[in-house]
Amino acid sequence: MTIDDIDFNALYKQHLIACNHYHLPPDKWDKKAPKMAENLVGKPSRYNAQLMAAMQMQPDETLLDIGCGPGTFAVPLAQHCRQVYALDYSTGMLAALAEFKHALQLDNLHLLHKSWADNWDDVPAADVVLASRSTLVDDLDDMIAKICAKAKKRVYLTSVTQRHFLDEGVFSAIGRDDVGFPTYIYLLNRLYQKGIQANLNFIETESGRFMGETYEDLLASVEFSLGALNEQEKQRLAEFYRQKQQHNEPIKHGQPKWALIWWDVA
Template identity: 55%
Template sequence: MDYSKGMLEVLTQYQQRLNLDNITPLHCSWEQDWQNVPQADIVVASRSTMVQNLDDTIDKITAKARKRVYLTAITQPSFLDADIFAALNRQPQGFPTYIYWLNRLYQRGIQAELRFINADLSNYQGDYVEFLKSVEFTLGSLNTEEKQCLENFYNERKIKQIPIKHGQPKWAMISWRL
């Protein structure tokens, strides 16, 4: 199940290529009613766990799994290169990390297991305008001074050929038995 039709198309391609008949892709989001979502032995939520209400999400995913739940969560609060915050003279900000999931599951009496998955960070490839759009997408609009600081940061990295990282260096995989 995913809210992204594109992700479901990729899953379907893998499913066909590997001749898997035990996967049922469903187009649905966390916010929608799951009444018509069938139960499954295993429910997986990957890269979709930055939600408003952990308890609602835990209830939904647990109600649909018969044997086990797997989910991935971020390990770092931001997808932006940490040096961007320093260049903007801002304190790092971001999203709650996997530890919130573990704590909430523990508080609810769920003994979760934790493993980490290493990931390759990507580098910004575009020009400054695209870079600015990406940063503002995450942080909101920058003022004139911040835009100048960001442009200086971008140009310095380009000149010195130092990549500007983007993404998560590792993901947390949290699972529990039912």
């Protein structure tokens, strides 16, 4: 057997089946949109700075921002380049972005309410395609086909390097054996099999520490990812929180490192 005998898209889909909490419905993101807009848009960030530097967007270029959220990249880049098409499946995120568009009079910023699974025939092509922290999809081949159909010059994708966004100790504490998310390596290998020899870099972030203040904050973050916990799991999580507080140990949520996968369109 060689690497060419492995269908990395099929393997990825098998991993998704085992990872039963990968898909978050848009209404969950709708509720988070106001806080994310407040914390992310226009705020300094190591992740944002490194990705913006890598993209090197030019004033005469256009951008398709897939999974744009409240406008973390769409807002500053609309102030810099010719046109920005901001696509997201969360109406809450697009509503937050619309407020920035109105306040800053960004007439070159265009909002598109779509998901990866929708038909993209009416999505404009752009010089640069960006999918920042939005590449956990149902089907790698469909995602790659959509990106290749819309990118004229360059593509920039970021993908997870660790299997969880939650502290690994949470899973052992509540008694769940979890396979976690499929990481960037599936996507990189599938691109290779599609004839795309993509570049790989890593972005260091400030992530990696729980930002809440109370047990209730921790419970909310865990249930956002895993769904409702039962009473026994809540008791175990509360004990995990107490132990961390007692020993002054951090709870490490997030992805401290992201994979940046990018290529020039031939």
